[in-house]
Each structure stands twice: as structure tokens, then as C-alpha cells.
Amino acid sequence: MNLTDLGYTDQIEATRKELQLEQFGIGRIVAEHKERYIVRTADGEYEAEITGNMRFTAQGREDFPAVGDWVALTPYDADFAIIHQILPRSSVLKRQAVSHSGEVQIIAANIDYAFLVQAVDRDFNLNRLERYLTICYSSNVSPIIVLTKTDLIDEQRITEIQDSITHRIKEVPVLAISNETHDGYEALNNVIEKGKTYCLLGSSGVGKSTLLNNLSGQNRMKTDVISESTHKGRHVTSHRELTILENGGILIDNPGMREVGIADTASGLETTFDEIISLAQQCRFKDCTHTTEAGCAILEAVEKGEIDEQAYENYMKMEREKSHFESTVAERRKRDKQFGKFLKNYKKKDIKNREK
Incomplete structure (x- = not known):
């Protein structure tokens, strides 16, 4: 098997060179088991782990490898390797x-x-x-x-x-x-x-x-x-x-999903409900919530049967979920920033006490 069979392209190779990763092997994550990864390369499969630095600098789940990722790695024996970097994702x-x-x-x-x-x-x-x-x-x-x-x-x-x-x-x-x-x-x-x-x-x-x-x-x-x-x-x-x-x-x-929670999907909602989004531009008020306002183009279209009522209700539900997710993320970032500031001030105070 070669990398092309796994979906490797000239564009990925160009990115690899641009990032100066030629000294590493290249493979694709084909399975994940609790932060232990199976990586397939042109030379075979390896069980792999990420470096300590990758783990330490990760700011969230998106900074860890996932199935489908292309990664730069170093094999250490016949079936084990260390992952050094995730190549930029196309999606x-x-x-x-x-x-x-x-x-x-x-x-x-x-x-x-x-x-x-x-x-x-x-x-x-x-x-x-x-x-x-x-x-x-x-x-x-x-x-x-x-x-x-x-x-x-x-x-x-x-x-x-x-x-x-x-x-x-x-x-x-x-x-x-x-x-x-x-x-x-x-x-x-x-x-x-x-x-x-x-x-x-x-x-x-x-x-x-x-x-x-x-x-x-x-x-x-x-x-x-x-x-x-x-x-x-x-x-x-x-x-x-x-x-x-x-x-x-x-x-x-993929395992079956009982819940499909919406996260960071503004552009996704615009495409899925493009007809509703387009009508929103015609609402009388710029801050229209599309719930009870007079002059709401979306509500008028629903009443006339031009927009499917269930589609409208589903859009509103997902819009609320998106807004809640975004506000929750903002709150988490604010808390993390405050905690980081607290640690920084604590370290400064500790250093001053030691100097005395």
C-alpha cells in the first residue's frame, strides 16, 4: 500500500514541505483508542502516541489527532511510533x-x-x-x-x-x-x-x-x-x-449518535436554511427574533405556507443551541483568562517574596 491509497495528494505533500517536516514519516490516523492511535503509513501500521509537548500545549480537543488526520511521526520500533505534529486539516x-x-x-x-x-x-x-x-x-x-x-x-x-x-x-x-x-x-x-x-x-x-x-x-x-x-x-x-x-x-x-449537538455552526445554518436566512433580510426590524414581531418576513412566510413550519421550528431550535454554545464558550474563555491572570500575579508575588 502507498500513501496515495490513503488519500495522500500533491497538496498535502506541498504542505508537508512548507512546514519543513521532511525529516519525519507521514501517516494517516485510521483508528483511535483513548488517545492511543493506529497510524497507517507506506511501511505499515503503528500504534502511536503524541509527544508530551503536543499534550501540554493543546488548548482543546481539536488540538489532538482524530481519525482521518495526516500526522508527522517517528517510528521507534516495528510497531510503535511518536506523533510530532498534525498536518493542517482540509475539513x-x-x-x-x-x-x-x-x-x-x-x-x-x-x-x-x-x-x-x-x-x-x-x-x-x-x-x-x-x-x-x-x-x-x-x-x-x-x-x-x-x-x-x-x-x-x-x-x-x-x-x-x-x-x-x-x-x-x-x-x-x-x-x-x-x-x-x-x-x-x-x-x-x-x-x-x-x-x-x-x-x-x-x-x-x-x-x-x-x-x-x-x-x-x-x-x-x-x-x-x-x-x-x-x-x-x-x-x-x-x-x-x-x-x-x-x-x-x-x-x-462512526458509533451511532443519539445526540447531534450544534457547535460553532453559523455558516452551516446559513446553508441548511438558506431560504429562511434570505427572508430574514426582509424583516422590518434588524434585531428581529422571528418569534412574535410584527413585520417578520419569516413568520409571514410560515403563515402563508411558503416556509415549512417544522423547518422553521427546527431552525429556531438550532439557532438557540448555537447561541447557547457560543455564550458558554465565551464564559469558559473568560474564566480561563481570569485564572491565567491570577496565576501570573501569584507567580510575580511569589518571586518578590523570595527576593526579600
């Missing part, structure tokens, strides 16, 4: 960290396309699709909607679901497939390009692992059945892992 998929207010969780890095996977029998949810779209657009990742388990419903219902998507979501490809019969797989394979990186986003039990197994031609990921009592999927995939497919495409699987 980074992220969401608000679960149970950690104001913090970001990295989903994957250097992604070209994201498959937004939903099962048509139970999981289908337009609001959740818009959340995934917002994450993609804010990360410079192109979305492709994939509807799975089409063998469980009839053609009429499939058409209804596809129509409901195109009514609210514009210019995003929609593919309908069955992991059991492989219907739709030809169209799916046709959109996967050699050397491009794709990732799977979706809830547990929608068929992501089975899809990966079928596309790779290997039984790489464990699969499980939907619980008959709860109608929910189990978290079979427990970590992110990069796989090279039979046709040369590169696919990253």
Missing part, C-alpha cells in the same frame, strides 16, 4: 460534546463527503437530517443522504419519504438502498471515488456497519439486530475506524 466534522457544555467532539478529519444514513422503517427524521446537514456545511463536507432498509417498506412509502426530503432539503443527493437485497448499491458505488474520503453519520441500528461490510467486501464491523422491545439500535460500533473500500474509496465508520 473537520465536529459536534457539541455530550454532557460537556461548551466543548467540542471531533467526529473525523479530512472528509470529502458524508453519508447521512437513516433507516426508512423507524429512524427517518427530517429534523435530524437538517442537523447533520448543518454539521457538514459548517465543516466544508459535502452531504449525501442514504436511506436504508428499503426492503422493509413498499415503493409508495419510499417515494413519499424521498418527496418529503426534496421538499425541505434542496440540491442534496438522496440514495435509497437495501443492505439485504443490495438494491441501490450500484448507484451508491457510482458516487464513491477512488482516493476520496467518506464517513458514515447516523443513529445506532440504521445499518451503517452492515453497509461498511458490504462496501468493503469484508466483515470488518460487528452488526446487531434492532431491539424488538425498544425498537432502538445498539451501539455495535464502539470506535471510529478508517477502511479502504474495494473500489479505492476511503470510508470512516
Whole structure:
């Protein structure tokens, strides 16, 4: 295997030279296990750790490697290496960290396309699709909607679901497939390009692992059945892992996500809800909250049926989440700055006392 098979390009090589990293080896993170990384290089795979300096200077989760990252490393024996630096990312998929207010969780890095996977029998949810779209657009990742388990419903219902998507979501490809019969797989394979990186986003039990197994031609990921009592999927995939497919495409699987928290997604919201954002410019008041104001162009469009009411409600909910996340981040930075100032003054006072 060479680096090109992993998605390495002339642009990445040019960046490596610009950063003067020629003395290091280059590899791509293919799996992560609690800050221990599996890095694939042209010479093979290494288990790797970051340097102490990288850990010490990291200001947040985004400063640590993630699956999909290109890294500069030094091998120390046949299967162990030290990571010295992360090469600049072309994209980074992220969401608000679960149970950690104001913090970001990295989903994957250097992604070209994201498959937004939903099962048509139970999981289908337009609001959740818009959340995934917002994450993609804010990360410079192109979305492709994939509807799975089409063998469980009839053609009429499939058409209804596809129509409901195109009514609210514009210019995003929609593919309908069955992991059991492989219907739709030809169209799916046709959109996967050699050397491009794709990732799977979706809830547990929608068929992501089975899809990966079928596309790779290997039984790489464990699969499980939907619980008959709860109608929910189990978290079979427990970590992110990069796989090279039979046709040369590169696919990253992800654990199922029950929560898709919005974080730092202003540009993503503008693209996902571009029709609503455009109407906002026509509101009577510049500081319109689009809730109760007279002369609100968005509310008028909702009343006339020109804007889907559920799309409007979903937009407002995500806008509130974004604002809350931004205010929480600002508060954290303020506290960190105050604490840093306190430490600085404490050290100065300590030095003066010692001099006396």
C-alpha cells in the first residue's frame, strides 16, 4: 500500500514541505483508542502516541489527532511510533460534546463527503437530517443522504419519504438502498471515488456497519439486530475506524449518535436554511427574533405556507443551541483568562517574596 491509497495528494505533500517536516514519516490516523492511535503509513501500521509537548500545549480537543488526520511521526520500533505534529486539516466534522457544555467532539478529519444514513422503517427524521446537514456545511463536507432498509417498506412509502426530503432539503443527493437485497448499491458505488474520503453519520441500528461490510467486501464491523422491545439500535460500533473500500474509496465508520449537538455552526445554518436566512433580510426590524414581531418576513412566510413550519421550528431550535454554545464558550474563555491572570500575579508575588 502507498500513501496515495490513503488519500495522500500533491497538496498535502506541498504542505508537508512548507512546514519543513521532511525529516519525519507521514501517516494517516485510521483508528483511535483513548488517545492511543493506529497510524497507517507506506511501511505499515503503528500504534502511536503524541509527544508530551503536543499534550501540554493543546488548548482543546481539536488540538489532538482524530481519525482521518495526516500526522508527522517517528517510528521507534516495528510497531510503535511518536506523533510530532498534525498536518493542517482540509475539513473537520465536529459536534457539541455530550454532557460537556461548551466543548467540542471531533467526529473525523479530512472528509470529502458524508453519508447521512437513516433507516426508512423507524429512524427517518427530517429534523435530524437538517442537523447533520448543518454539521457538514459548517465543516466544508459535502452531504449525501442514504436511506436504508428499503426492503422493509413498499415503493409508495419510499417515494413519499424521498418527496418529503426534496421538499425541505434542496440540491442534496438522496440514495435509497437495501443492505439485504443490495438494491441501490450500484448507484451508491457510482458516487464513491477512488482516493476520496467518506464517513458514515447516523443513529445506532440504521445499518451503517452492515453497509461498511458490504462496501468493503469484508466483515470488518460487528452488526446487531434492532431491539424488538425498544425498537432502538445498539451501539455495535464502539470506535471510529478508517477502511479502504474495494473500489479505492476511503470510508470512516462512526458509533451511532443519539445526540447531534450544534457547535460553532453559523455558516452551516446559513446553508441548511438558506431560504429562511434570505427572508430574514426582509424583516422590518434588524434585531428581529422571528418569534412574535410584527413585520417578520419569516413568520409571514410560515403563515402563508411558503416556509415549512417544522423547518422553521427546527431552525429556531438550532439557532438557540448555537447561541447557547457560543455564550458558554465565551464564559469558559473568560474564566480561563481570569485564572491565567491570577496565576501570573501569584507567580510575580511569589518571586518578590523570595527576593526579600
